[in-house]
Amino acid sequence: MGERLTGTTTVDTPEDPHVYSYRCEQCRTTWPATSRREAEAERKRHRDLVHTGGVPDGDSIQRPTRPPLPPQPPFLATPFRRAVSVTVAFGTLAIVTWFRFLA
Numbered sequence: 616m617g618e619r620l621t622g623t624t625t626v627d628t629p630e631d632p633h634v635y636s637y638r639c640e641q642c643r644t645t646w647p648a649t650s651r652r653e654a655e656a657e658r659k660r661h662r663d664l665v666h667t668g669g670v671p672d673g674d675s676i677q678r679p680t681r682p683p684l685p686p687q688p689p690f691l692a693t694p695f696r697r698a699v700s701v702t703v704a705f706g707t708l709a710i711v712t713w714f715r716f717l718a
């Protein structure tokens with residue numbers, strides 16, 4: 616993910632789901648593609664057939680889309696994390712107190 620889509624050459628990484636698409640804003644239509652190369656081929660075919668080789672305004676190849684990550688709970692939301700945080704806090708306090716007592 617995160618690749619720039621403005622270049623002419625792109626290396627498809629095998630772990631990508633390859634959910635590219637070509638979008639023509641003039642025709643208000645989107646064509647799904649399994650790879651960047653397929654999307655580029657579709658763009659060329661569409662430009663040639665429908666727009667007689669011209670470049671329609673606003674056409675674009677869209678990057679692979681991935682499902683969004685499930686929402687994460689706030690850091691202290693789980694009981695385990697709360698217990699760890701309290702233990703670390705009291706442990707630190709105990710150590711600091713111990714060293715100050717020794718000094």
Ligand SMILES: [Zn+2]
Pocket residue numbers: 639640641642643661665666671
């Ligand atoms: Zn078009």
